[in-house]
Amino acid sequence: xxxFGFGQSAELxxxxxxxxxxxxxxxxxxxxxxxxxxxxxxxETVSGKVTxxxxxxxxxxxxxxxxxxxxxQIELYYDRGNRHEFVSLVKDLAHAGxxxxxxxxxxxxxxxxxxxxxxxxQNVKLRYFLRATLGRRLNDIxxxxxxxxxxxxxxxxxxxxxxMEVGIEDCLHIEFEYNKSKYHLKDVIVGKIYFxxxxxxxxxxxxxxxxxxxxxxxxSVYHENDTxxxxxxxxxAPVRGESIPIRLFLAGYELAPTMKDINKKxxxxxxxxxxxxxxxxxxxxxxQEITLWRKGDIVKRSMSQQATIAAQRFEGSRAxxxxxxxxxx
Numbered sequence: 001x002x003x004f005g006f007g008q009s010a011e012l013x014x015x016x017x018x019x020x021x022x023x024x025x026x027x028x029x030x031x032x033x034x035x036x037x038x039x040x041x042x043x044e045t046v047s048g049k050v051t052x053x054x055x056x057x058x059x060x061x062x063x064x065x066x067x068x069x070x071x072x073q074i075e076l077y078y079d080r081g082n083r084h085e086f087v088s089l090v091k092d093l094a095h096a097g098x099x100x101x102x103x104x105x106x107x108x109x110x111x112x113x114x115x116x117x118x119x120x121x122q123n124v125k126l127r128y129f130l131r132a133t134l135g136r137r138l139n140d141i142x143x144x145x146x147x148x149x150x151x152x153x154x155x156x157x158x159x160x161x162x163x164m165e166v167g168i169e170d171c172l173h174i175e176f177e178y179n180k181s182k183y184h185l186k187d188v189i190v191g192k193i194y195f196x197x198x199x200x201x202x203x204x205x206x207x208x209x210x211x212x213x214x215x216x217x218x219x220s221v222y223h224e225n226d227t228x229x230x231x232x233x234x235x236x237a238p239v240r241g242e243s244i245p246i247r248l249f250l251a252g253y254e255l256a257p258t259m260k261d262i263n264k265k266x267x268x269x270x271x272x273x274x275x276x277x278x279x280x281x282x283x284x285x286x287x288q289e290i291t292l293w294r295k296g297d298i299v300k301r302s303m304s305q306q307a308t309i310a311a312q313r314f315e316g317s318r319a320x321x322x323x324x325x326x327x328x329x
Contacts, residue, residue: 008054008061010099012132012143014068016048027148028120028254037148040114040128046070046147047108050093050132054102064135066094070109072116072149074265075125076215078222086263087113087128096135114149116262117294122224123215124266151257153184153293166274166286173197176274178246182291185255189248189272193233198240201279205233207248208273210287211255215266228270229253250292258291 016022016038026034040046050068054061072087089112093105119126128149134141162178173196183189193205209229215222231248259268270292276284 008056008059010055010061010102010134010141011053012134012141013051013053014048014130014132014143014145015051016046016130016145016147019048025148025150027118030120030125037118037146039148039150040112041150041152042114043111044114045108045110046112046130047106049104049106051104052099052102052134054099057101061099062097062136063094063099064096064137065092066105066132066134067092068105068107069131069133070112070128071131072114072128073126074263075127076265077123077125078215084263084265086115093132115151116149117151117257117259118148119256119259119262119268121213121266121268122226123213123222126262126266150294152296153257155295162272162288162290164274164286164288166276166284167197168200168284171197171199172202172276172284174276176286178272178288178290182293183250184293184295185257186251186295189246189250191246193244193246195240195242202276203279204277206275207231207233207246208275209248209250209253209255210271210273212269212271213266214269217264228255255292257294 019038023039024036025039027037028034050066052066068091070087070089071085074084074086076082076084089109091107091109093107094103114128116126118128127146129144129146131145132143159180159182162181164176164178166172166174166176175194175196176191177194178189178191208227208231211226211228213224213226215224229248231246233244233246255270256268258270259266261267269289271287271289274286274288278284
């Protein structure tokens with residue numbers, strides 16, 4: 001018997017049809033490392049071949065059936081015993097019987113629904129994978145092949161500018177304006193800071209991008225805040241009437257799209273956090289939520305071109321607003 005090291009055994013291999021030409025993307029694994037995976041989108045067909053290779057040629061392998069599954073799964077790290085499957089498709093490749101030689105089976109999952117983005121976070125992992133299983137009496141032989149899913153969005157119809165104010169009565173009044181509230185993952189955040197009243201000595205100011213991951217529900221909710229980026233606005237004391245331009249390129253950071261109430265298990269949100277520090281080391285905060293989305297690589301522009309276009313649109317909208325105010329007055 002193979003249980004004692006004798007008899008027949010086999011290896012399984014899963015090959016996806018267009019693996020050589022399909023786009024790949026780096027994706028963080030649970031241990032923090034990065035691996036490359038094939039990228040799929042919602043509605044795309046997943047097809048290929050499963051190969052069963054017998055380890056001892058000439059010996060028969062008895063099995064209880066060969067199947068292939070396509071699985072979309074959410075795993076909460078604090079509840080590792082329970083894996084929540086939101087996609088589960090099965091193809092029977094062979095009925096119970098015997099294999100006398102190595103064999104290859106074709107498979108196709110047509111137009112598979114993949115509703116969510118692949119994600120690996122602090123407390124949760126959402127992944128998609130193919131799992132081949134050869135059933136045996138004592139122990140099954142299995143093989144998994146993971147893929148990455150990207151969710152694409154269209155340009156938001158409503159994308160108004162954001163305004164924030166930081167103020168301490170009779171001491172400080174700062175106005176911060178961003179060019180929009182929704183950004184794609186390779187976008188440029190363009191804005192300006194206006195110092196309307198400065199009576200305290202500010203020595204440092206920065207903008208942080210904070211990712212907030214929320215898992216669970218009810219009394220078992222966990223929040224994890226992760227500072228993705230820090231952008232120093234100024235180092236020194238500003239004066240009244242001064243304005244400082246902001247350009248923050250998102251392409252250099254590891255970002256996923258905003259994810260809201262995914263399968264009622266978790267959410268991922270992003271915030272712009274304005275931080276001011278005075279000479280007595282007192283810190284002042286102001287947060288504003290932004291939405292991040294993924295767009296297809298249809299038009300590729302350089303980062304400097306993106307920044308110039310964003311700045312022109314931002315200045316143009318400000319000029320239009322100021323002229324409209326003058327006309328109304």
